[in-house]
Amino acid sequence: MSFAEFNNIRTLRKEAREIGYDVFLEIAEKVLAISSEIEDLKKEDEANRAKKLALIEKFQAMLAEEGIEGIAITEIAEGVVAPAKTGSGSGKGGKGVKRGSVEPKYAFKDDKGVEQNWSGRGRMPLTLKAKIESGEKLESFLIKKED
Incomplete structure (x- = not known):
């Protein structure tokens, strides 16, 4: 069953009638367990993000104390909180990433x-x-x- 079928309530009702009540309840329990796991992961990610933002704000205050101003938190947070935007994920080049020309060696x-x-x-x-x-x-x- 594809996601489009899985996301359609009519298809779910039809499949539930065909597989029987006991099997349907077993599947529902597993879906709820997965939902709970995903929710926990989401909360954990949000907590980590909040910690990083708190650190960034702390560093911003330290910079201000030293007289360094004009740097927005978003500029500092760009590579820390937001996911890096690279072609291959490693940031060191990779398959399909143009590296530019170099002098002959x-x-x-x-x-x-x-x-x-x-x-x-x-x-x-x-x-x-x-x-x-x-x-x-x-x-x-x-x-x-x-x-």
């Missing part, structure tokens, strides 16, 4: 003698991989940076 010549570069990200170019497998060191292809 390695330089090498392909089989035709054409200069190639590799940033060190992603799969290693096959030409470079073949050179390393033939015994050359990856460090020998590092691009020397002048400071």
Whole structure:
């Protein structure tokens, strides 16, 4: 049964008649138990949020005592109380998250003698991989940076 069916009172009445009274009562007890668990979790989340907001207000007062003003509680609370808004949840990049371009880290010549570069990200170019497998060191292809 899908959620749409489960959420429809007519469908529930029909299913209740078909499964019998005893089974229906057993299901109702389980639903009430789950409801109670969810309510407890919600109360716990609200209590944790209240504690965090109290701490933020305390820090706001401490900042004001030091003469640092103009920072709204919402600015401080942005990453603490509200869930972080990241693409993968970790905040460190991940599958599908664009990380931007970087300078090439390695330089090498392909089989035709054409200069190639590799940033060190992603799969290693096959030409470079073949050179390393033939015994050359990856460090020998590092691009020397002048400071």
